[in-house]
Structure formats: structure tokens, C-alpha cells
Amino acid sequence: xxxxxERPPSPEGGAPQPPQRDYTRGRERPVGGxxxxxxxxxxxxxxxxxxxxxxxxLIMHLPAGGxxxxxxxxxxxxxxxxxxxxxDWMLLTxxxxxxxxxxxxxxxxxxxxxxxxxxANMVFYVLGFTLFVLGSVIVVTFDPNEWGPVA
Amino acid sequence: xxxxxxxxxxxxxGSPYLGHEGQWSWIFHRITGVAVILFLFAHVVDTxxxxxxxxAYDRVTEAYKxxxxxxxxxxxxxxxxxxxxxxxxxxxxxxxxxxxxxIKVVGRTTALVFxxxxxxxxxxxxxxxxxxx
Numbered sequence: 001x002x003x004x005x006e007r008p009p010s011p012e013g014g015a016p017q018p019p020q021r022d023y024t025r026g027r028e029r030p031v032g033g034x035x036x037x038x039x040x041x042x043x044x045x046x047x048x049x050x051x052x053x054x055x056x057x058l059i060m061h062l063p064a065g066g067x068x069x070x071x072x073x074x075x076x077x078x079x080x081x082x083x084x085x086x087x088d089w090m091l092l093t094x095x096x097x098x099x100x101x102x103x104x105x106x107x108x109x110x111x112x113x114x115x116x117x118x119x120a121n122m123v124f125y126v127l128g129f130t131l132f133v134l135g136s137v138i139v140v141t142f143d144p145n146e147w148g149p150v151a
Numbered sequence: 152x153x154x155x156x157x158x159x160x161x162x163x164x165g166s167p168y169l170g171h172e173g174q175w176s177w178i179f180h181r182i183t184g185v186a187v188i189l190f191l192f193a194h195v196v197d198t199x200x201x202x203x204x205x206x207a208y209d210r211v212t213e214a215y216k217x218x219x220x221x222x223x224x225x226x227x228x229x230x231x232x233x234x235x236x237x238x239x240x241x242x243x244x245x246x247x248x249x250x251x252x253x254i255k256v257v258g259r260t261t262a263l264v265f266x267x268x269x270x271x272x273x274x275x276x277x278x279x280x281x282x283x284x
Contacts, residue, residue, distance in 0.1 A: 061224060072201065
């Protein structure tokens with residue numbers, strides 16, 4: 001968005017031109033406001049997701065058996081621990097916001113028509129919020145004993 | 152709309168790096184990011200099915216247990232790995248902009264870290280897929 005990134009006006013006074021980049025002096029960053037907060041959020045959540053998401057991926061997929069181990073009993077045992085419930089809920093929340101904001105950034109780059117851009121972003125927000133509510137309810141309220149004693 | 156849109160130009164698409172260091176990692180960062188969030192959408196739903204009991208959940212997880220899906224699974228792990236390693240590179244450069252002056256070293260180190268861990272992950276998961284056949 002032209003309003004969030006400093007761009008010098010063209011000499012003829014037309015539309016702002018992309019700056020001449022000096023690649024050795026760092027990367028563009030939003031000047032302030034919401035976009036700067038999201039810029040910061042992406043980096044902080046990225047560091048947290050390095051542990052939460054990469055850790056989750058390696059723990060679930062690399063040990064012998066991989067995801068073939070996963071069934072009702074596996075999750076029941078895993079979510080018997082508040083540690084893993086907290087881990088999974090934080091992963092759910094941060095990954096959804098991080099990912100939805102990534103999709104928003106991509107639509108800002110590639111979707112030019114304001115109406116289409118707005119519609120696309122609304123789809124992402126509604127989908128993200130719905131999945132956040134669904135995932136949160138399940139990870140907090142899941143009780144394996146509802147279906148009889150777990151082996 | 153009151154605002155007139157600028158006509159799309161050829162260079163409005165693709166990487167803003169125009170062949171400079173970081174062009175390819177920028178493109179792969181986007182592709183892997185989109186791939187991972189699309190999987191996450193499905194993964195939240197498939198996990199939520201556990202709220203409907205063992206019979207429903209075990210039917211869902213059964214779908215993940217076949218060799219073709221395991222190949223996709225390897226792709227997912229590599230995508231998460233690339234996005235993680237490259238994301239840390241971006242974060243380091245943005246928090247310590249002087250690193251941008253050494254972009255070739257930083258970029259090649261990142262590529263090396265990804266390559267080594269990607270080979271390790273592929274060997275481990277690849278062996279498990281082959282063992283299933």
C-alpha cells in the first residue's frame with residue numbers, strides 16, 4: 001500500500017514511483033500505524049512459531065510411525081496434559097493470525113480491484129475466525145471420557 | 152469507485168527484488184506460506200472432528216495413512232522447514248539491518264541450513280515411506 005511505505009513522488013508529480021533500492025541497507029518497512037504493528041507481529045509470532053510450529057511438525061512427523069500413530073487414543077493421551085493443550089492452542093491462534101495476515105499481504109500485492117480485494121480478505125477473516133472458534137472450543141472442552149473409559 | 156486504478160504493468164507482478172539476492176527465497180517464502188496456511192485450514196477441521204468421538208475421528212485420521220499422502224506430508228514438512236528458516240533470516244535482517252550489507256553470506260548460510268536439514272528430514276521420512284510399501 002502506497003500509504004504505508006515511503007515512496008518518493010515522481011519528478012512530474014504523478015503517481016509515486018518505486019524507490020531506487022539499495023539492497024545493502026536493509027528492507028522496506030511500514031512507516032507506522034496498523035501496518036507497522038502487523039509487521040512487528042509477523043516477526044515476533046514468527047519467532048514463537050519457530051518453536052511451536054516447527055517443533056509440532058518435527059515431533060509429529062519424524063519419530064517412527066509418524067502420523068500413522070495418530071488416532072483417538074493418541075490425542076486423548078496427548079491432551080491429557082495441559083502443556084500440550086496450551087501448546088496446541090497457542091499454535092492454533094498464532095498460526096491462524098500469522099497465516100491470514102500473510103494472505104492479506106498477498107492480496108494487497110496481487111488483487112487490484114478494491115471490491116475483489118475486500119471480498120477476498122473478508123473470506124479469509126471469516127474463515128480464520130470460524131476456525132479459531134472451532135479449534136479453541138475443541139482443544140479446551142475435549143473430554144475423552146465422554147465416550148467411555150480410554151484404554 | 153472514485154479512485155482510478157493504475158493500469159497493471161508487467162513488473163507489477165512477481166518479486167520486487169528483480170533478480171537481486173533474495174528474489175528466489177522471497178518467491179518460495181510466499182509459496183510455502185500459502186501451502187502451509189491452506190493445510191492448516193484443513194488440519195483445524197480434521198482435528199476438530201475428535202469432538203464427535205473416536206469413530207468419527209479414526210475414520211478421518213485413516214485418510215492420512217497411505218503412501219501417497221505421506222509424500223504430500225513430506226512436502227508439508229519441507230515447506231514448514233523452509234518458511235521457518237527463511238523467516239528467521241528475514242527477522243534477523245529486519246531487526247539487525249546491518250546484516251543486509253552481508254546479504255550474500257546470510258543468504259547462502261540460510262540456504263545451507265535449509266539444504267542440510269531438508270536432506271535429513273527427507274532421508275528420515277523417505278525411509279519410513281519406503282518401509283510402508
